[in-house]
Amino acid sequence: MTTSPTASWSGMVPVDDTALAVTDTGGPGRAVVYLNGAYADRRPWRPVIAELGAGWRxxxxxxxxxxxxxRSADYSFEAALRDIDAVLGARGVDRPLLVGWSYGASLAVHWAERNPGRALGVVCVDGAVPYGLTGEAGRARIRHLFRRMRLLLPLVRPFGLAARMSADRHADVNIEANEITAAIGPVLDRVACPVRFVLATGASLGGQEEEMEEMRASLDPVLARNRDIRVSAKVASNHSHILRKDFRAVAAAVRETAAALDGGAR
Known part of the structure; x- marks a missing residue:
């Protein structure tokens, strides 16, 4: 499916008390909107975008x-969902294909569930599975992790690996994200568009290998309940490296999702 060509554009999109840096490659192809990890910037998507090429917007x-x-006064999950609406509205996109990594995958699934008929499809990259650290013990573990990392966060920020916020605010984002993913099963059940997962292997920052594999296995009952949801690939790289090392699998999942929409075309 193609649309009228759109010119490329980069600029700031205002929303609430802040403004978001946005880039739109334009072109006649189907619009793909990329949703980042919790503290990441958009740079990790570059290999995926290069692999898909100019046939997509x-x-x-x-x-x-x-x-x-x-910066903003509000870093909540709901604020991040409003940001998606702001970007779509500013760029005149009504029916996006959403591709999200980690936190961004949960955003994509929630946006699709709240906007039936608008989301063309969703690709979830090692995220949006019904598992999370919750309760007092989970919250304490997350806060301890980020307090230990408080001196490291400013050092990795220039590389797009941390946000311009305190360690405690990082922890707040992570605590809310874990509560949302732990309860995401019914949301996945209600999503009515093609959803494809690309799952990583092994450990991640803050999660041992056994725990991360248990997390990924939590998707199995969802797959049995919703025929629109499938695993496109399980790759060898871990959660942190998946976009860099297995970008071809992510791009293939985008094409697979589009093919499901087109009845096998593309």
Whole structure:
């Protein structure tokens, strides 16, 4: 499916008390909107975008206090969902194909569930599975992790690996994200568009290998309940490296999702 060509554009999109740095490659192809990891900027998507090529309209943006976007008083999950609406509205996109990594995958699934008929499809990259660290013990573990990392966060920020916020605010984002993913099963059940997962292997920052594999296995009952949801690939790289090392599998999942829409075309 193609649409009228759209000119490429980069700039700031205002929303609430902030503004988001957005890039739209334009072109006549189907619009793909990329949703970043919790503290990442948009740079990790570059290999995926290069692999898909110019036949698609690629829209990327930095979240609040990430990358080139400005700070905000609100870093909640609901605010991040409003940011998607703001970017879509500013770029005139009504029916996106959403591709999300980690936190961004949960955003994609929630946006698709709240906007039936608008989301063309969703690709979840090692995220949006019904598992999370919750309760007092989970919250304490997350806060301890980020307090240990408080001196490291400013050092990795220039590389797009942390946000311009305190360690405690990082922890707040992570605590809310874990609560949302732990309860995401019914949301996945209600999604009525093609959803494809690309799952990583092994451990991740803050999660041992056994725990991460248990997390990924939590998707199995969802797959049995919703025929629109499938695993496109399980790759060898871990959660942190999946976009860099297995970008071809992610791009293939985007094509697979589009093919499901087109009845096997593309």
């Amino acid at each position: 690629h829209i990327t943006f930095d979240g609040r206090a990430r990358g080139r976007s400005r």
